[in-house]
Amino acid sequence: MTMHFNDETFRGDYTYHNSPEAIRRFPFPFDQDSYMYSVNIEQHPGGPKGTPFEKTFDVDEHYVSEMADREITLAEDPLRCQSLPHMELAGWDLLELIMVSKARDYPELFTLHRDGNDWHWINRPLGIEKKFTFLDPATLPCGPMEYITRQTQGDFALLHERDNNLWMDAGMITSQADWSLDFDVGMNFFEWHAPVPKARKMGVFDKALKFLLAVGQGQHYRRLNWTMTVNPRLDTSPENYHKWGPEKRTVTPENVGQKQFLRVELQTFFRLPRSNALAFPIRCYLANLEDLVSQPKWGRRLHRVLRDIDPALADYKGFAVNQKMIVEYLSQFDDGAPTSPGIFADA
Amino acid sequence: MKLALKVTEIEQLSPLVKRFRFEDPAGMALPVFSGGAHLTVEMSERTEAGEIIRRNSYSLISDPYDGGGYEIAVRREDKGRGGSLYMHTKVAEGDEITVSVPSNLFQLDLRARKHVLIGGGIGITPFLSQLKQLDMEQRPYELHYAARSRDEAAGLKLLPQAAHVHVHISEEGSRMDLGAVLDGQPLGTHVYTCGPGGLIAAVADQAARLGWPKASVHSEAFTAPPPGEPFDVVIASTGQSIHVKADQSLLEALEAARVEVEYSCRGGACGRCHTKVTACDGRILHNDHWLSDDERAAQQDIMPCMSRFKGARLELDL
Ligand code: HEM
Ligand code: FES
Numbered sequence: 216m217t218m219h220f221n222d223e224t225f226r227g228d229y230t231y232h233n234s235p236e237a238i239r240r241f242p243f244p245f246d247q248d249s250y251m252y253s254v255n256i257e258q259h260p261g262g263p264k265g266t267p268f269e270k271t272f273d274v275d276e277h278y279v280s281e282m283a284d285r286e287i288t289l290a291e292d293p294l295r296c297q298s299l300p301h302m303e304l305a306g307w308d309l310l311e312l313i314m315v316s317k318a319r320d321y322p323e324l325f326t327l328h329r330d331g332n333d334w335h336w337i338n339r340p341l342g343i344e345k346k347f348t349f350l351d352p353a354t355l356p357c358g359p360m361e362y363i364t365r366q367t368q369g370d371f372a373l374l375h376e377r378d379n380n381l382w383m384d385a386g387m388i389t390s391q392a393d394w395s396l397d398f399d400v401g402m403n404f405f406e407w408h409a410p411v412p413k414a415r416k417m418g419v420f421d422k423a424l425k426f427l428l429a430v431g432q433g434q435h436y437r438r439l440n441w442t443m444t445v446n447p448r449l450d451t452s453p454e455n456y457h458k459w460g461p462e463k464r465t466v467t468p469e470n471v472g473q474k475q476f477l478r479v480e481l482q483t484f485f486r487l488p489r490s491n492a493l494a495f496p497i498r499c500y501l502a503n504l505e506d507l508v509s510q511p512k513w514g515r516r517l518h519r520v521l522r523d524i525d526p527a528l529a530d531y532k533g534f535a536v537n538q539k540m541i542v543e544y545l546s547q548f549d550d551g552a553p554t555s556p557g558i559f560a561d562a
Numbered sequence: 563m564k565l566a567l568k569v570t571e572i573e574q575l576s577p578l579v580k581r582f583r584f585e586d587p588a589g590m591a592l593p594v595f596s597g598g599a600h601l602t603v604e605m606s607e608r609t610e611a612g613e614i615i616r617r618n619s620y621s622l623i624s625d626p627y628d629g630g631g632y633e634i635a636v637r638r639e640d641k642g643r644g645g646s647l648y649m650h651t652k653v654a655e656g657d658e659i660t661v662s663v664p665s666n667l668f669q670l671d672l673r674a675r676k677h678v679l680i681g682g683g684i685g686i687t688p689f690l691s692q693l694k695q696l697d698m699e700q701r702p703y704e705l706h707y708a709a710r711s712r713d714e715a716a717g718l719k720l721l722p723q724a725a726h727v728h729v730h731i732s733e734e735g736s737r738m739d740l741g742a743v744l745d746g747q748p749l750g751t752h753v754y755t756c757g758p759g760g761l762i763a764a765v766a767d768q769a770a771r772l773g774w775p776k777a778s779v780h781s782e783a784f785t786a787p788p789p790g791e792p793f794d795v796v797i798a799s800t801g802q803s804i805h806v807k808a809d810q811s812l813l814e815a816l817e818a819a820r821v822e823v824e825y826s827c828r829g830g831a832c833g834r835c836h837t838k839v840t841a842c843d844g845r846i847l848h849n850d851h852w853l854s855d856d857e858r859a860a861q862q863d864i865m866p867c868m869s870r871f872k873g874a875r876l877e878l879d880l
Contacts, residue, residue, distance in 0.1 A: 301671075377671055425833065432563070433663045489595070
């Protein structure tokens with residue numbers, strides 16, 4: 216397998232685009248024609264060949280450009296990457312998990328040679344070759360979490376477990392749906408989830424935390440979350456709201472199909488061996504409405520979901536201002552026919 | 563997740579305690595782990611009723627970063643449910659053995675400026691892996707090991723000779739003085755205790771008296787399920803009645819009757835086996851460390867890995 220990597224941007228001229236193949240494999244998050252929060256957790260990895268669920272860490276055509284975008288965000292704001300001192304060991308655990316998985320799943324892109332703690336890492340798409348000593352921070356240019364997450368798509372939170380709770384004590388967060396690591400760092404599971412409407416009362420967070428605390432080594436899980444973003448922008452942070460917030464006002468009935476993106480987060484959970492910390496990668500996938508309606512099932516379903524969604528969720532997810540325009544656009548693609556079960560497009 | 567391993571070493575550490583080493587039969591590296599982790603050993607026994615599987619959890623005592631093998635130490639409990647007797651009398655070098663992947667309910671809090679580890683008797687076991695991790699991470703610590711006699715101090719053979727490892731043998735007149743151990747520790751020290759309930763309570767008490775923050779005081783909650791009087795339970799969904807024998811835990815009896823219940827620690831600490839009670843005419847003997855006092859009093863929840871029942875009827879939401 217050779218992989219093609221797009222040359223594209225996630226800001227400014229926004230040249231981000233999906234190939235037909237990327238659209239077909241898009242992780243469409245709705246398995247029915249309506250949506251409400253739930254403890255939607257399943258085992259990971261595992262899924263049809265070619266889908267983003269197949270490999271532990273999915274690498275796709277956006278890889279190289281996403282990493283370039285992360286570099287820009289970090290250069291402007293180094294606090295997007297933070298690790299409290301006791302989390303360094305978890306950083307090494309994460310580095311090992313990612314390097315071992317990627318070298319196993321994509322041998323033509325990544326290679327890892329290990330001789331005891333002498334490691335040799337080759338990342339061909341990014342042109343990186345590095346010899347270093349595992350668990351010795353002096354042999355890497357930066358901390359282990361930062362080192363590996365500058366080479367891995369998606370945001371990463373590392374959670375420290377204590378007092379029957381999880382604490383966000385480290386993270387690399389540059390492609391977030393309007394939340395801030397600098398604000399959340401050091402908070403526990405209930406504190407950082409406080410802005411979410413309805414879910415706490417529904418018992419979703421109590422059950423989810425209990426589940427996460429019981430996640431053991433070697434048992435990995437995932438869930439999908441979603442929101443809506445205008446323009447293919449990875450960095451929709453509160454810090455930069457002044458840059459992307461006003462863009463919501465640039466949507467018109469003519470351009471909504473191109474400008475309005477469904478933003479899907481593939482969230483995974485891993486118990487890390489040496490630190491007993493929990494790793495929480497949040498991988499972001501973007502597809503605009505035009506991309507999505509190319510799959511008739513998705514066009515129909517997305518129309519119904521966004522038309523009927525609880526107003527509190529539309530508000531929290533930040534698309535209430537454009538909801539009417541989005542639903543009107545999508546209604547052209549909904550002939551009222553029934554949709555098949557499951558998230559995947561019809562063959 | 564389960565691992566099929568081979569018993570490669572058995573060593574008598576003291577008259578009552580044996581050390582077991584398990585390795586992958588093909589020499590593959592096992593998952594590494596964190597200090598304080600335990601694993602669950604499966605012990606299969608043939609009885610008239612067919613094969614039954616008993617599962618006991620034991621702290622890992624080997625180097626957490628070494629995937630070459632896992633080691634545990636097992637104290638023979640002649641009055642227990644038979645798990646430790648099985649390990650002592652039925653398991654031989656060369657045997658195959660099924661264990662769980664390591665899991666940790668007693669991890670070090672790496673925010674601590676210093677770690678004080680206090681082990682009483684067989685409660686020394688989780689600290690053996692922790693001190694290896696502390697050495698590797700180059701964190702300051704001291705360990706205190708209290709035992710009645712040298713004969714009972716199985717851990718002596720496994721502890722390094724070092725200035726920060728202190729052994730207190732009460733028979734020899736060197737009883738541990740908790741006040742002296744805890745007083746004067748630098749701010750930001752965490753203390754960890756594993757051993758008899760009395761020791762855990764005494765450390766918590768002493769730490770509170772010295773004004774230590776609660777979050778800096780840790781103890782290993784899980785213990786083996788106690789035997790007790792036999793009783794019966796009813797499964798609400800099927801009406802099936804299941805007998806729990808004196809030397810069996812409720813969880814084991816459910817498993818023997820092929821009623822699925824989730825579990826992890828099998829010691830009342832992880833919460834996995836939490837089961838709702840649909841009818842209770844009698845008294846639940848709560849032996850777990852999971853349910854709150856209010857939940858215990860309400861008698862609408864039970865942790866089958868540890869707890870038992872005395873009374874006329876107990877019905878479970880299974
Ligand atoms: C430890 C892992 C997790 C981390 C680090 C995490 C983090 C976050 C953060 C930072 C937010 C944004 C809150 C804000 O508006 O400021 C969020 C939202 C949310 N989280 Fe989590 N979360 C985790 C696990 C889970 C799990 C297991 C569930 C299961 C139900 C869950 C459900 C939600 C929901 C429903 C939202 C609202 C999302 C939306 O409507 O866009 N989270 N989470
Ligand atoms: S199995 Fe852990 S509490 Fe029962």
